[in-house]
Amino acid sequence: MNARDIWILYRMEIRSALRERSIVVNSILMPIFLYPVLLWVMFTAMTFIQGLNEQFTSRVALAGAPPPGHGSVLDSLEARDDVELVRGVGRDDAISLIRAGELDVLLSFLPPDTGGAALPGNFRVEALYDRSEARGRNAVARVREVVDDYRTRWIGQETEARGMTEQDRRLFWVADEDMATETELGNRVLGLLVPLFLTIMVALGCFFPAVDTTAGERERSTWETLMTTSASRHSLVTAKYLYVATMGVSAGILNVVAIVVSLGAVMAPLLGETEGISFRLPLMAIPVMLVGAMVLALLLSAGMVILASFARTFKDGQAMVQPVYFAAVVFPLLLGQQTDITLTPGIAAIPVANVAMMIRDAINGVFVWPYIALSLAVDLFLVLLCLRLARFILRFEDFLIGSYDGSFWRFAKERMHPRRSEKDLA
């Protein structure tokens, strides 16, 4: 293994890759643009639909009238400009209109039941609506608001007549306040999103290059060209491996930067102006994220390059690598949404999940250095294992020249088979 050779090969691989459209799109462009755009579209769509629902006026039909003296309930209802009262509709007609989506609520004023009968003039309000329609639910909420207001005023009048003040009646206020700072809230969101996106993007960034540099090389018949150069086999494989890892890291980092920068703007419509959210990463979080991304890339690319090198065509290579991709994404998902979990020795022992957790903690300002070191150690150990495996596989010539038929199982079976007439190669 010669560092200079590795460098020459590595540079050539990167230069070549940056000219390949699919690699540039998947490893560079998509990480920068895709997620912010997707997030924006999703949030905008959600707020738009929400807004649409709220903008529609509620069509409220009346069956019967409130008891005398309480007609002002209807007046308040009518006074709202987001409510439209429809009169003169029969009950059965109203129900079928509601089901057809032409009407939102049917209000009936009924006599009180036994519990409430003690209060003269009391009544019940029955609201029939379609639970599955957003407009129906909104209409009921609006009706409730009006009736609640009315109730409060009525009770107020009654109790005043009995000599009670509002203080006596209302007793006390109940409020709450969020003591978390804007930064903490923002970092919480980041801490949930970033590890997942980072893992996905590193995997995606590694995917195409891994397949391209092994199976793709075979397909283009340049594999043998490389093998007849003066560089050693190991330099060759190391250079390719480092190249794939580089693409993975850059994809991951580009994506994280893009998300951090756009998240504020993207989430603004969803949160409205009431909640403030801001992001500020703790300074130490940045090296932790960088190191985490690098380790992730090393790990994922090791797995992908090894698997892809069994394929003879690009398409086969893709098929072989996809399981790694899917498996990798599961691990951050395992961590779930709870923000109160932090890195523990148990989690530190699980590859990929440990990096995800480490990064989440770092964003929230929690650094447990021993566990971080443990995570890195576990992952790097796995990387070394993969490299050892790669060396082992490289010995076999049919693998090297790709002359075997492409079946992974047959390859493995042959390795186990005792009857071999090839000399063992150093």
Add this chain to the structure above:
Amino acid sequence: MKTNERTVFVEDLRKTFYDESRGEVKAVDGVTFSCHPGEVFGLLGANGAGKTTTLRMLSTVLKPTGGTASVMGHDVVREPQAVRESLGFYSASTALFPRLTGQETLRFFARINHYPVERLQERVDALISRFGIQEYANARIEKLSTGMKQKVSIARTIAHDPPVLIFDEPTVGLDVLNALEMVKVIRELRAEGKTIIFSSHIMSEVEKLCDRIAIIHRGRLLALGTLASLREATEQHYLEDIFVHYVTRAEGLEAATIGVAGELEEAP
């Protein structure tokens, strides 16, 4: 210029593959020959005869299961990198990198094969002008036509100025003009004193080009010598007939429909 020093030694080279259905396959079964500078050494054989396997062993892509081989004094098993440094390998299965430009390709191969860095650019320029590829030296390989690619391919094979060159069926898929161009280049390289091993199954090329010819069949050398000596030994004139002579003798078969100078002969 021929000298007596030998640059390539192959001694009882063997290669055995294990195939699930056929059992042990002896692809190369004891091949011995040697080459010296300024000669074109031809390996002639049918498909599957063992030409490519032999050459791959020489270029260290495959490891021999028996026997030895050395290039410029370096053993293929013990010093594979040094062997490759002294070797230029050209084959139908060694394509160019599609996304690099011609210029970049030449630079890469010169560098990776340890051509002295100070003279790198000079060498690349010399190659570009020798092969006349100035016009498209900066276009990507994937955009070039077959003829253009061929030129760049030959250029990259000799980019690091190796003393030994291996051409494995280099004219496969080329049209007449391009094939002639290839032959011309090989002649030039021979004149420069390179050791050239040339394999083919196209008789006319081997006839025109090779100083010595080895006929290989089922992993064994059936004959080795100059065209003249082979003619004498078999009493045939055309290389095709010489080839058939040796092969049928090895197979112990009588010839079926074999054309000699255009005539059909029926099996007696």
Add this chain to the structure above:
Amino acid sequence: MTNHRSPSVLGTLFRYEMRMLLRDTRTILIAIVAPLIMFPAYILVVNYVDSREQQALEEETYRYAVSGSRAGWAEGVVKAAIALDESDPDTSRAPVSFEFRNPPDPMGALEAGDIHVVVEGFSAPEWDSIRAEEREAEEEAREEEASGGEAAEADTAHAEEEPSLPAVRILYRGNSDFSEAARTRLRERILEVRATQRDSVLLSSGFPVAMSEVAPVEAESVASAAKASGLFLGLALTPFLVVLMLSGGSIVAVDAICGEKERGTLETLLTTAASRTDIVRAKLLAVIVVGLAVAVINVANLLVYIVLGVLDLPPDFVVEIDPLGLLLLLALLVPVAVLVAAALLLLSGASKSYREYQVFFFPVFVAFVVPSFAAGLPGIDLHSIIAVVPLAGVAVAVKEILVGEIDLPFQAFAFVSTAGLALWLTFKTHWTLSNEKLISGSDLDQADLTGGAALFPRHVLRWFLGLWVLFFLSSLWFGQDLGLRGQVVLNLLVIFFGGSLVMVRRYRLDPVEAYGLRKAHPAAWIAVLLGAPSALLVAFGITELVNTFVFPVPEQLLENFGQELLGPELPLWQLVLFLSVMPGIFEELFFRGILLHGLRRVIRRKWLLALTVGLIFGIFHVSLFRIVPTAWLGFILTWVVLFGGSIYPAMLWHALNNAIATVPATLGWLPEDFEPEAWWALPACLVLAFALWILWRTGPWNGTKGTGERSRGEAGTTRRR
């Protein structure tokens, strides 16, 4: 040869496709079998993690502290709240256990996470002053944003109504799940305690009933469970199936033409006796069959998991559908399957390599998935134009069937439009098999070797895509900070103009040609003066049309979405400069200049060219719902340049258009919420047509009509008189 052989040729080809697929075990494993396991596995993982988290939330003992001047009273309230579980067990409440702590510094302990909530007790006067402070802060914040006169009034009015009472406040940390859970549960219980206390106060004062008995509102849903489930299914079904058919169909489609190109077997196939029609049909059939199979397998898989109890359905999930409905459903899904297959096959035919297919697959995927969600838009009704929109119409129709509404004519429209598009795509796929460049997959082109202006038409869309993304991201990231003028400068000067300069330089374009910097015919200016206002009126009419017949978007929402803040403090000259003159110049140079120049050679048919340029122009104005009027303007302006050969009239037209739209309202010449009547668009149409006719008639400025255009190699559409 003779027609009666065709069925067997088709059958042979189809069987061959299927055989090749079934022998590709690796692809089948990865693309079909693996997702069957992975997809439910993912759901299981997520469910498991979720339930574990829920459990953790429920089993946690929440720690609280009290503080404030009436801490003791607060503690009593909390204790009463906790005791609720014993005195009034209510299974609808999540069980919870709380533990009292007494740290020396409650706030610090909260921040450190040692306790989950701090409950503060305040006396009435204390609370009043706290509220007053809060209201002041809110007012200040609001004044900073806009004209705050009215808002402030409303608030002081409200303030007078609020009686002065003691208060309990729960402090929590929003960035901790446990703290949030503690807050929610505690609050819920405290409110209940308060309600109980209020009731007892009422009763003791002689009020005859509890508060909850006064005018209760009982809401009852009249929708059958089937309707709710039907709605859910209706919304989800079409996208779900579309996604499955896209991914399943791709397995075959990618190999069907594209893969064969790479392997060299396409040419072999094309030289057999099979007709191109049969070849396309056989491949289409294969794609459809596999796509449907994958969809069915996945649905069956889901059902199996549901039956096994591994996946849970929402409660009261009931599907009722009558036979006619089911039949209609199946009938509607057929054109969808064909459409998806045809699109995939066309993509395969148009791609030169497997990788190219993959790069373009993603936009195709998005283009299909988005309309399939059409049923989710509130207010959308099959009785509108949407029925004629392919795929979206079917999505809405499917929802309506599953909700129990059978409306044959409109469902038929949806069927026909989708099927029509599918057939058209299939026809185009034929074309890909006859197109040399696409068959051989070779890339070599003189243009590639020499580069420069010849290469530009091929690359122009790529550049515009990149610039659009840049434009979009910069609006997203810097939009707020830059303000109106900053944004205009960034977008128009840097991105549009700067981008065009980069392209001119890189491809060595001739600026006069590329930008259309020619002199215009004098009559063109008259056309502009007539056309600009009339086009604007027509635009308004079109928007109204879309609003009424496609789907209604309330006015206010339109305004909320992407209307630029017209800062009222901008002086008139700045308003005109930034909103009319600069866009007029730089947007025209960018769109009707460079873009048109590049696309001219790629899109031959003029109306398609104008439509494309118009659409791209519309997409660059990121406010989603102004795409229609903007695209319309772009469309018209393209014609202006195509007819007149010069960019200058278009610039003026554009500037006038923007000026008319903004200046009069700002100056007060027209009332602020002035809107033209929709029917004004009709006479405006005539004036517009007249203006365009003038341009067409006079042509470019070298005097002879049609010369300018013909010299660019267009098929001449002009007539000489």
